[in-house]
Amino acid sequence: MPEQDREPTPLEKNRALEEWLEFQLRQVRGRIRELEVQEEQERRRRAVAYAEQRWKIQPQRSNAQALLHRGNCTLFESGGGGFINREEAMIALAEPDIHPCEICRPDTGLTS
Template sequence: MSDPGGMTPLDKNRALAEWLEYQLRQVRSRIRELEVQELQDKRRAEQARAGQRWKIQPQRSNVAALLHRGDCSLYSSEMGFLDREEAIIALAEPDIEPCQICKPETGLT
């Protein structure tokens, strides 16, 4: 049986299904946007945290060990980060030199 508007119950349910599918696509799109944003926020937080840590590049045959800021791209290490006090101690060591690019001594003294 159809109503005065000319839509049958089947037509109404099909229209409702299309609307709900549209809404679901919108929500899923927003979820993807938020996931990307969350990932970018995490990366920024990690970079900021890395800037407050230091790392030591081991000594090579004829080159002294180097102290780098945690976010220095010249030496990549995911482990062995130093805190501020440890970095100050490392800089006092005669066989550890500061990186001339990232200047890890800045803010330590």
């Protein structure tokens, strides 16, 4: 009987199945990596959006005054936390020893 006309052996069938399953596993792992990247990008977008809607206070130093910054201002990194809301930012601006950052202009639209 010619080679192409014979029925595959159980071993050949199982090796073919193994190859197919390995292919499927590579596809699933690739999709998982894509989804992990998407999740991380979404987490970063949410963190940026949160920071953009918040403010932060840079404490007074011996050679510099205390400053109010927008949450996404890169001149002062508060370590990923320490954000204040709009009401707290308005109170901070009313304090005589806290000044708005001249770069990010946190007072724009805040005092109205």
